Amino acid sequence: MAVFGQFIGDSYKDSKPKGKIDSVVEIMYEFNDNDTTGRRFFDRFVYMFNAKGQVIKSTEHSMDSYFTLVTVYTYDDESYIQQKKIEEKDNRTGTLNPGSMIFYTYSPGYRWVKVDRHWTGKTRPDSPTDFVDAFDLDRSGRILKDSSFYIGTLQMIRRHNYNYNTKGNLVELDDAEGNLGIIPSKTYFTYDDNGNTIKEERMFYRGTYNNIKALMKTYIHSYTYPKLDNKLNWLVKKEYVDGKFERITERHIYYAK
16 A cells, blocks of 8 residues: 555655565666766665665755765554654764654545645754645555645745556556746656656646647656666666666665564
8 A cells, every 4th residue: 555655765655665674775877978887986876674674764865065964764553754854973973863754644534635844853844935835645555646835935946646557557647836836847657667757747838837839848767677687676687768878777776673
């Protein structure tokens, strides 16, 4: 069951690893211009799982950064996420600095959720520019639509609509900015038999959310998975942008004993 908040990395892009997982390490490398041999480190993610298969802790360390983001996840008895606590670890001193708190408030039956983001570890928003997200969910916890608003003015920042196929994979994501829904876009997803994204086609249009006009530009991201383990979880992912090889991600999966 695809419960809201049960994702690692890009929630709608990667399939959840199969099997009982203890931890996952993903290391991403990028390439300069047309050089596909001289890769450089770009990002490193580590995910820790509990016995239910939920991510309970993650870390992210980016290129040229002295800090590692450390996120701790809390769930309720129905496996819906309740809270994320995000801190910055100073890799030079080992100290943790306050980051942000993200709280999830659900309607009865888990058909709607409000997400509040509070910065610098405080329990109240710091300024009118802080924002909240609102999600409509289906019975399985998948997102149907979402909107982001500034708290002080309730001005809409952006909105999305989600459409799924019969396998539960996201196949279309509609996106637009602001109250009028300017710079609308549509993204279409294609998957392999293991549920991994192999193509992501994003189209930007003139007009508004309710009045889409001429197509302005299209970006195509494609992915290949040249190495899988015996559970058919990918261990190597290659990313191409408009046909150009851009990134490679190496993944190490540690299974629970």
